[in-house]
Amino acid sequence: MGWTSEIYQSRIADPATRSRHPAGSPCAAEIECYLSACDGVDFNGTALVLGMTPELRNMALRNFKRVISVDSSRVAINMFSDWVSEELRGNETVVHGSWADPKVFQGRECSVVFGDGISANLTDYSSALATLEVIASALAPGGRFVMRNVLVCSGIVVERFQFGRLLEEFRAGEIDEAEFGFSSRMLGFHDRAYDIEREILDCSLVYEHLDRMAAEGLLTEVEAAALSRYRFMGTNYFPREESWIKLLAAAGFGAPETHPPRGKLWNEYYPIQSFSPIRD
Numbered sequence: 001m002g003w004t005s006e007i008y009q010s011r012i013a014d015p016a017t018r019s020r021h022p023a024g025s026p027c028a029a030e031i032e033c034y035l036s037a038c039d040g041v042d043f044n045g046t047a048l049v050l051g052m053t054p055e056l057r058n059m060a061l062r063n064f065k066r067v068i069s070v071d072s073s074r075v076a077i078n079m080f081s082d083w084v085s086e087e088l089r090g091n092e093t094v095v096h097g098s099w100a101d102p103k104v105f106q107g108r109e110c111s112v113v114f115g116d117g118i119s120a121n122l123t124d125y126s127s128a129l130a131t132l133e134v135i136a137s138a139l140a141p142g143g144r145f146v147m148r149n150v151l152v153c154s155g156i157v158v159e160r161f162q163f164g165r166l167l168e169e170f171r172a173g174e175i176d177e178a179e180f181g182f183s184s185r186m187l188g189f190h191d192r193a194y195d196i197e198r199e200i201l202d203c204s205l206v207y208e209h210l211d212r213m214a215a216e217g218l219l220t221e222v223e224a225a226a227l228s229r230y231r232f233m234g235t236n237y238f239p240r241e242e243s244w245i246k247l248l249a250a251a252g253f254g255a256p257e258t259h260p261p262r263g264k265l266w267n268e269y270y271p272i273q274s275f276s277p278i279r280d
Helices: 005-010 028-036 054-063 074-080 086-091 125-136 163-171 177-186 203-215 221-228 241-250
Strands: 012-014 046-050 066-071 092-096 110-116 139-148 200-202 235-237 257-259 272-275
Touching (some): 005 074, 028 272, 046 054, 054 066, 054 110, 074 092, 125 139, 125 235, 163 221, 177 203, 177 221, 200 203
Parallel strands (some): 066 092, 110 139
Antiparallel strands (some): 139 272, 200 235, 257 272
């Protein structure tokens, strides 16, 4: 099961203010990191946004002359198309299409490509490689990708994120709801839900286990609510950092540069990175 209307709705913290839950959506500090990673690109050009992430689209519309947002989900387009500043909507073109479809990007030349959680929405290494190669065709000379992707970063201690420990820390007030909820999904059940060979996280295994815990009364209402905000019943491509670097090189990109912020638990495995094609 993929991105349903219910899944998108669960990401919304307050419909009245059009705010979404952190970790799953970039916060203000993370948006600043996206923007600072654009140093040297042409702000008079076009920004390409992969997906309908309102926070990224608003930032792009405030700073670039034109914005193209591409998403394969009609649900996401219908739900979030008007979540941008009304006075800037005329500068955005929303395209319904696949990121892997060359026709979507044909004839477009963009200064920067933004994306939040892109690799997790791809099937595997081969899918990610093909998609990056297609999207790169839309980059103008000197252009850059700026993305936040889940990675099993080198040096990370996966055992530190075991669900039992996260639950203890949340109950002790040592981590917040977003750190608890999102980290539980991504790394809390690494031993049973992550395929090390394929680098795939099966989120359905995570939530089937959490649902059993809730049914048995092992989770409070507050804990269950924090976990449900990040519910997803499909799979995520969740590569090791060394695999990601090899993938970028295979797609013709240079080594990625990682941009802070720091301070939240998910920053350890959900970094914002920028990278550019190596031109002949």
